[in-house]
Amino acid sequence: MITFYSFCWSVIISSICIIILILFRRNSRFLLNFNLPTLLFLFLLCMIRMLIPFEFPHFQKIIDSHTYSFIMKPYAILSAHYSYVLSAFIIIWIIGIFYFFYRFCKRIYLSNLYLHNLKKQTSDIAMMILAQIDAHHKLSAFYSESIEVPMVCGLFHSTIYLPTYNYTEKQLYHILLHEYTHYKNRDLWIKCIIQIFCIIFWWNPIVYLLCKNLDDVLELKCDATLAQDFKDEEKISYLETLLYTLRTVQNKQTLYTQKNFLTSAFIKPASENFTKQRFQYLLNGPKKHSHFLNYIGIVLISIFFFSSYYFLLQPSYEAPREELWGPKTTNVIDASNSYLVPKDAHTYFLYYNGNIIDEISAEEVNASFNYYLPIKNQEEK
Known part of the structure; x- marks a missing residue:
């Protein structure tokens, strides 16, 4: 599944790899010690990572409530018009x-x-x-x-x-x-x-x-x-x-x-x-020991590449507690008492205190800032 956040995360990871690549390419000492296959391999991974921005069901989400949330705020404001914004973005992309x-x-x-x-x-x-x-x-x-x-x-x-x-x-x-x-x-x-x-x-x-x-x-x-x-x-x-x-x-x-x-x-x-x-x-x-360092470099880069698919950076907003708990507030859904469980590829069960209270679409979970709850398997709930 490709979501807006998985796409943004893919661009961020790929851009970091490209910057690292540029620094390595300009460093003659690196070239003499690590040889060219490592550099070419990194080139390939940069392209693959950007071309395959998939999000898998069991992503570990890295929640950033500061810098990334500030950057993504315009997207949150326009989330009500998500389909229109996405369509406009795709049309501009294709025209380009x-x-x-x-x-x-x-x-x-x-x-x-x-x-x-x-x-x-x-x-x-x-x-x-x-x-x-x-x-x-x-x-x-x-x-x-x-x-x-x-x-x-x-x-x-x-x-x-x-x-x-x-x-x-x-x-x-x-x-x-x-x-x-x-x-x-x-x-x-x-x-x-x-x-x-x-x-x-x-x-x-x-x-x-x-x-x-x-x-x-x-x-x-x-x-x-x-x-x-x-x-x-x-x-x-x-x-x-x-x-x-x-x-x-x-x-x-x-x-x-x-x-x-x-x-x-x-x-x-x-x-x-x-x-x-x-x-x-x-x-x-290249140095005589460069082949050994080459293999180490390829292994480390591969680990970084595959682990980047295991994590997903997402923004969040935590409202002040006094805004949540008013005089008439009886319940507040948050990560301490609630979680999501996949029903199928398009729907999640919302659990509150161990009980199902609602069903939420995957599109709503991915597009909205309101659902930053842990996602569990049926066996973990």
Whole structure:
């Protein structure tokens, strides 16, 4: 069952995970000790937690009568018009999804149109090197003066675009191997899925940080995949190719703009800190004990993920006792003398002093601030 509170709780938990992820991704020491699988696993859990905001019957509710109650007060005021507010929220959400999906498709179209009309020429030497890497590859390779950095693009017919720099054959091999690895790992498809995830949750600014940081993690993962087969001399040569490209871009007036969308570039000229992190990761590599710490990290993250489904944050309001007990007050229903017992999936029995006094719908329990009573099984009552 999905309720308003389970949805809000899911957004809160996912946002916390994303913030933790960003902090970890920016910390080179963490990457060297915990490796990339832990980080990618956390990415996956962030997405799953936000996509599955279910509430289960035996939730342990965390009642917050201060900060969270203050935040949720507008919802409480509008609870009488719950169905209308919910309908309006869903309509706005769907309109936003269609709008951002249209923008997404338009950007892909303009990017493909830009690359299609690009002045380019086939690179025979690049195709020869690609054949050495994989004789059965289905990639194309072109040179163009309008391209700033080497990149691969295209979900169905992937193409590598190369700038007209004076690369040596060894440097060209490193570049093509890097872009081929992106292609082989289906990184462009992963980026596409993340973009769709951002479209679905367009109203949450934190998911855009998730998208940006995932792009960086995929780049680090590509470097790590290559470094596994590189000797120290090969790593240095690979880093020199990165450095040469970076310096050439910075010293060149390029026609390239940010028109290219959904691509994997060899290097990001504007991201100096991330480039330094790539160098540190390639030179130092993950620690020998990182696999053990990796497993511990995955176990701890999994425990946090599943336990987040066991608890549910809800607001509450406790009226002053003098307001409850007036001169003519005989009974007050509260957690000390009352509780709820599920009758079926849609109804609860309300018990007062051990006796059934009413039936309450699940919708009313979830939507109203008035029912913050413990929920018990038939065996516990």
